[in-house]
Amino acid sequence: MLEKLTTEERNMNTMNLDKMSALEILKVMNNEDKKVARQVELEMVSIEKAVQLVVESFKNKGRLIYFGAGTSGRLGILDAVECVPTFSTPPEQVQGLIAGGLTAFTQAVEGAEDSEELGMEDLKNIHISDNDIIIGIAASGRTPYVIGGLKYAQKVGAKTVSISCNKGASISNYATVAIEVETGAEILTGSTRLKAGTAQKLVLNMISTCSMILVGKVYKNLMVDVQATNLKLVERSKKIIMDATNVNLATAETYLKASNQNVKAAIVMILLNCTYEIAMEKLKNEGGFIRKTL
Known part of the structure; x- marks a missing residue:
């Protein structure tokens, strides 16, 4: 089958x-x-549909599960782990699974991607439900591990999305929404960590970021749900408060401390001149959206 895949063709250049x-x-x-x-732009309609499914899952307390082998699996894990510090999501809300387990993140686990059963078992082990959305990622579009996982996800009623880099991909047959970004021949024949990997990362960034914006994780263009878990992010939190409210650094520091390091609450406290408790209550009533709260 490889000779039929554009990702396996030789690049004439x-x-x-x-x-x-x-x-x-x-x-x-x-x-x-x-x-x-x-090429990503050509799939914008499908990417939008995927975002809508993710938002629907989040609103129903469901999870976003990225699912792949090799480079594709690693990219899913990368996008998932970045959601925690960037958007303050619980670690379980956005997850990345890779064929062969976390060991496969740093070294190849031979044969893991060739098993549909392993794909099914990995999703069974995290107890997916019909509230979850499963995004299967495979540059070739034919990885058995991903196919097995998508089949199982359909069986339990979970929403499914596939991301591949070939048209007419096999995994598309098992997805509610199929995203097929045809990146063509790599400069190094078959090395899909190159253009195909870049395309997958772009799509994953678009899905997660857009979904987080639509569930209230952003005010204007500021990441107001950032977690201040290191010195850089503490300073970024202060700057976000300053940019959102036009206060000086000293004031931003005061309110960041008074809000228990909650940037959203600090912004609402400043703009509505209210206490931390009132700010949190108002944010809760508006689903965490600062703009609606104001």
Whole structure:
């Protein structure tokens, strides 16, 4: 089947890749990368549908589960773990699963991606339900591990999305929404960590970020649900408060402390001139949306 996949084709622009200078290699890579965003744009309608499903799951207290093997699985984990500090999501709300388990994040686990049964078992082990959304990721669009997981997700009534880099991908047959970003031949034949990986990361970033905005995690263009878990994020939290309210640094520091490091609450306290308790109550009544609270 590999010869039918565009991600496995040879790139006519790099037939002499091993004879190129470093600068020539970098230029051809950059030229190929420029094509990726245009291909993602062609799938915008499907990506929007995926976002709508994620938002629906979040509103029903469901989880977003990314699911893949190799590079695809690693990219899912990367997007999932970044949601915690960026949007203050509980670790279980957005999760990433990879064929072979977390060991496979840093080293290949041979054969793990070839088992549909393993894909099913991994989702059974986290007890997915019809409130959850499962996003299967596979550059080839044919990975058995992902197919098995999507089949099981459909069986329990969970919403399903597939992300592949080939048209007519096998995993599309098991998804409520199929996203097929055809990135074409890689400069290094079959190395789908390149353009295909870039496309997958772009799509995952779009899905998670857009969904978080739509459930109230952002005010204007500020990440107001950020967790101040290190010095950089503490300083970022102060800057967000300053940008949102036009107060000075000293005031931002005072309110960040008074709000128990809750940036949203600090902003509402300043703009509505209220206590922490009232700010939290008002935010709760408006589903966490600052703009609605104001």
